[in-house]
Amino acid sequence: MDKILVHICCGVDSVWALRKLREDYPDAYIEGFFYDPNIHPEEEYELRWIETKRVCNSLGINCTKGEYDLKNWFNAVKGYENEPERGERCSICHDLRLEKTAQLAVEKGFNKFTTVLMMSPKKDFDVLKKIGEDIAEKYNLQFLAVDFRKNNGTQKMNQLAKEQQLYHQNYCGCIYGLFSQRKVNFQSGSFIPELVSFSKGRLAGSREELLFIKQIRLFAEELGLKVEEQQFRFLGWRVISSRLQINKQDIKHNIYLYSDSIKGVLNDRVKSIIGNKIILEKSDVEILITEDNIDMEPRFTTNPIFILNKKDIQGINIEKLTMELTTEFIPSSKSQNLYIGDIYNASEIIKFYSDTDFEGKNGYSLKEINDTILKNKENIKEGKTAVIVFGANFFGKIGENIFKHLSGQNSLLNPSDKVFC
Template sequence: MLVHICCSVDSHYFLQRLREDFPNERLVGFFYDPNIHPYSEYRLRLMDVERSCRKLGVELIEGEYDYESWLNAVRGLEHEPEKGARCSVCFDRRFEVSARKARELGERRMTSTLLTSPKKSIEQLKEAGERIAAKEGVAFVTVDYRAGGGTQRQQEEAKKAKLYRQDYCGCLFGLTQQRVQQERPLAELFDPVDGRTLPGSIQERLALYEERLRLEEAGRNYRIVRHKFLNWRLLYGWVKRKKETLPSHILPYSVMKRRYTSGKVECESGGLHCFNREEVRFMTLARYNALAGTDYASLEALFSSPPAFGLELEVRQKAGLDPWDLSPLVVLEEVPEGKLEILIESETWRDVREKLVPL
């Protein structure tokens, strides 16, 4: 039986139940999910499915990540709600490819771990699966592993196996709607041009779960713990003098109540130049180098290869700002006299991140 797999949380329990109910079937996992966005999230989910299938001894095949084809298939349905017409097209697309793969492999039956997802309609999946599989001469197997406390046991299995538990279905449009309802920014889509790994980002989670695999290969025990924190993202910003944009570097957790202000530097103390608006602080590149232990010759060099995010948090504290201080801190080559204009567009929100704790 070919088993279309959407994620490890759904598949780990689902595959175990299938083995119990179909003991004579050879199960072949098929990870085909071009709807998942961004690609870093796709890689993370695939990596966790691979780990799950290794633990269960199930063969796994990866389908093509043909994201543009998926986008074309759901064009015009971007604003459909969860379980609406866009989801129907998405199921059809994935089931069509899965049914063709089952026929190609000589499998007589197929099913999907989407059936065990609490966010999906079993009836909707059953109708789509049977209709599409029949076109390829394959039978679609509908099972309900949610009933009788199945969903709770699924979550218990996921926790026991230390699986990656994503907090959105997968597609860009569902993610957008979910974050709008939560009044949270689309942090999953932030990928800094400087290449840094930001706290709470998919890149950070990807690195964490890659390290988990290394620990497991080395036979070391570990725990994955979650904690709440204040997250921050810089959308964009600039500093201008006489309409000329000055090279500037805005440090993490710089927040302005109003995104734009103008004024003058009033005083300097301990290497910090205090602006007379929005609690803005400036420091020179030389001062930044001294606090960070770096030797950047220019701000352009700092832009192209900045230090780790955590080091810049240390710079804020070494400069005299408290850990809970959200005052904007901006690095300039030199702090000029006269009127300056500043724009900082940033977001802060309460978030949760994971940490890997070796034991």
Template sequence: MLVHICCSVDSHYFLQKIQEEYPDETLVGFFYDPNIHPYSEYKLRLLDVEYSCKQLGIELIEGPYALEEWLKLVKGLENEPEKGDRCTVCFDNRLETSVKKAIELGHDKFTTTLLISPKKSQDKLEIIGKNLSSLYNCEFIFKDYRSGNGVEMQGKQVKEHNLYRQNYCGCMFGLNAQREQQDKLTDELIYPIGQQIQPESIEERLELYQKRNELKECDIIKQRFLNYRLLNAKVIINKEVVPSYFLFYSTLKGKKSIGRVERVIKNVGYFNRDELKIISLDTFNQLANTNYTTVLELVYNPLSFDDELKLRAKITQNNHFDLSTIIILKEIPDAKVSVFSDFKIYDDVKEVLL
């Protein structure tokens, strides 16, 4: 039997139940989810499914990541709600590709772990599965493992095995609508130009779950913290934009400040307003033990997040509550400076490996 797999949260318990109910069937997992975006999220979910299938002793096959083809299929349905017509087209695509793969591999049965997801329409999945079954002469196995205490048991399995519990279906259109309703930043779709791995980013979670795979025993817990994303920032001196780097957690009242450096203490320039600080690239190199030659080099190849926080602590005398703007320029200017900064700072929750 070929089992289309959407994610480990939905698949782990579902696969266990299928194994129990069909002990004579050889199960093959098929991860085919071109709707998942961004690609780092796709890699994270695939990594987690590989981990789950390995524990269950089930072979896993990865389908193509055909995002562009999927986008063409759902064109015009971008604003549809979850469980609407866009989801129907998505189900059609994933299940038809799955039944074709089942036949290619010589299977006479197929099913999907989407059936156990509380946010998916079982009725639609059953209709699509039965239509494909008739069309391709391959039996669709419909199982409602979410009824009774199925969802509760599914949740217990996720916690017991430290599986990745994603907080959106994977589709970028569903994500945008969900974050808009929650009045939250869609930070899953924000990636810094310097490729720094930032807290509670998909890339950070990918690193965490890779470490989980390497450990024999571990636990994953959640912690609340203050998150931050710099969306846009610039510094203007003498009517020209100059290369600048804003340290993580740089906030600014009103998102704009115009003034001058009124004094320099221990190579840190203190602005005459808004608690803003400026240091030269040479001072940055001394404090961080680096050898950047230009500010743009720093922009495109920054320190790691942890090292950047250590540098901020040095500049602020270990004031861990400091949220003032700290800017690195080629040199501390002796002129009027205009600073513009658009950022988001917000309560968030991150996973931690113990």
């Protein structure tokens, strides 16, 4: 019996390619190998692995996760950083990944191997075929050069990816390809959002929030539970940099949601302190003082608002302030709600949130949610209990409000007769 090891780069490229292999080789044993040290950052690697695992699980195909061997990849492509897409750097990258696949194939007793990279229209089929065949000869294997794109393969891939609600990446994964794709000018201070974490937590609309949702989804699906995602768009926002000094002393602070940037450096004096609010003499910047966390609600103004904890300014006579703030508005951020079980007919609803505040607080851990799902597994299967993980809670309970709107204010969200976590 033929044994085929399939190199897999992501869930989307594999969702049709694995089905095609089964059609072409119905009597063969097929196994996957996820190995892509070219992907940056590691959170992106984990996200693509989870989606690959979901695809393989849905087909009953075993899949091995390769090491995130970033140092080896950097060494391999050193000197080819400025090569264009489909250039020499890509060939080296293909060679590295296919050689590792061939080595594993020999180790596990496979006689054939291939790669779902041949699914991608961004990759050169003939180059991949030549590399694969050369490596196959070296290891006494057969390389299967399958043109997965033929006969509407790309359309089938896109349709299946949509049906399975797979994460669809917007770059190949390579840091140098991303530099070129974004046309980054480092001298002008440009940055690439995909490579930057803007907080210690899981901000709404961030890759960290999406990875969290996908981890929960994989866990629930592997328990045999019905799972669905509902993606939504919202006006996103993030802090690029901020600084606050009182009497020339740096003060720990947070920034209120949707605060606009301050042009340059702003120096101002205190006009008055009313309750927990500091009013300044010249500017419309606001300073809030709190002992507890402030419930972030949506607002219609974008005045810059700094949030201070009372304990951090204890004993300080607040007179002069120096402030700097750079923020960014993102017109089309994406988050998602995750529904586990029969959310419309269950008699008990347990709700969680996927995002956290900037410090990584006021949120749930993966263990908390997964433990709850596991504890209620049988009731979820029977339709008695459902779990909802709402997205973008910290930005004004956006996911929950969207669900209420789309479900026609469905009574399942009435806390008077439901159990919430």
